[in-house]
Amino acid sequence: MTIQAVIFDWAGTTIDYGSRAPIVAFQQAFENVGIQISEAEIRQDMGLDKYAHIQKIIGLPTVQNNWQARFQVLPSSDDCDQIFSDFKAILLASLSEFTQLKPGMTAVIDYLNTHQIVYGTTTGYDAEMLALVLPLAANQGYQPLVNITSEQTNGIGRPAPDMLALASSQLKVTDPTTVMKVGDSVNDILEGKNANAISVGIIDGSNLMGLSQTAFNTLSATEQAEHRAIVAAAYQQAGADYVLQSMTELPALIDHINHPVTVAH
Numbered sequence: 001m002t003i004q005a006v007i008f009d010w011a012g013t014t015i016d017y018g019s020r021a022p023i024v025a026f027q028q029a030f031e032n033v034g035i036q037i038s039e040a041e042i043r044q045d046m047g048l049d050k051y052a053h054i055q056k057i058i059g060l061p062t063v064q065n066n067w068q069a070r071f072q073v074l075p076s077s078d079d080c081d082q083i084f085s086d087f088k089a090i091l092l093a094s095l096s097e098f099t100q101l102k103p104g105m106t107a108v109i110d111y112l113n114t115h116q117i118v119y120g121t122t123t124g125y126d127a128e129m130l131a132l133v134l135p136l137a138a139n140q141g142y143q144p145l146v147n148i149t150s151e152q153t154n155g156i157g158r159p160a161p162d163m164l165a166l167a168s169s170q171l172k173v174t175d176p177t178t179v180m181k182v183g184d185s186v187n188d189i190l191e192g193k194n195a196n197a198i199s200v201g202i203i204d205g206s207n208l209m210g211l212s213q214t215a216f217n218t219l220s221a222t223e224q225a226e227h228r229a230i231v232a233a234a235y236q237q238a239g240a241d242y243v244l245q246s247m248t249e250l251p252a253l254i255d256h257i258n259h260p261v262t263v264a265h
Helices: 019-029 039-043 050-059 061-071 077-098 105-114 127-138 163-169 186-194 212-217 221-238 248-258
Strands: 004-007 118-122 177-184 198-202 241-242
Touching: 004 163, 004 186, 019 039, 019 050, 019 077, 039 050, 050 061, 050 077, 077 127, 105 163, 105 248, 118 163, 163 177, 163 241, 177 186, 186 198, 198 221, 198 248, 221 241, 241 248
Parallel strands: 004 118, 004 177, 177 198, 198 241
Antiparallel strands: none
């Protein structure tokens, strides 16, 4: 088997170490209506498209209870629309601060270009958010050939395979088993599995880790190892084919798959 295409996620995978931008925006949007939500409540459904993610958060029992206590009614679809509107405005205003490529990405881009392996993305961002991110990433040398949002798949996002299948189709790759999906959330892994692609989870700087680079670097070596083990276990439980500590290990993994070493007997 030969890897013909790599499909990346964005925040937490290739940019935005720790996937911080959506967290900040989700918390502020809910705070604007007087509802406090924790990082853990947000992160459990990361990887969904952002409107569906807000629907998930609104459906949490704690949020429903707090909403009813505050407003004497349960949240409506209009409330969901308003929170999404606020979330989007907050995210768009701050997104440019969170577009730094993660460590190892420049080497990965060079490797893929050198070996003529095409690459694209699927994302929980919508087109407007993506339009802000793309030129900032391009300025750093990262220019995926295709970038698929759920708007292009009739609103069907992760963990369904539709976005990944469309990305592969646009890259003219017909065999999903030759496609590698690289992400930083459980929904990324499930997207890859559901598309019959190779699923790879990145540990450091991931949504599942949930720590900024500064916060992670302040941990002791033992604490870092403990956090990495928890994230690796979550990926494995989701069915990841491979789990990498960081993006720097991706070229070696692709080499290993494309050029397996045979042992003489």
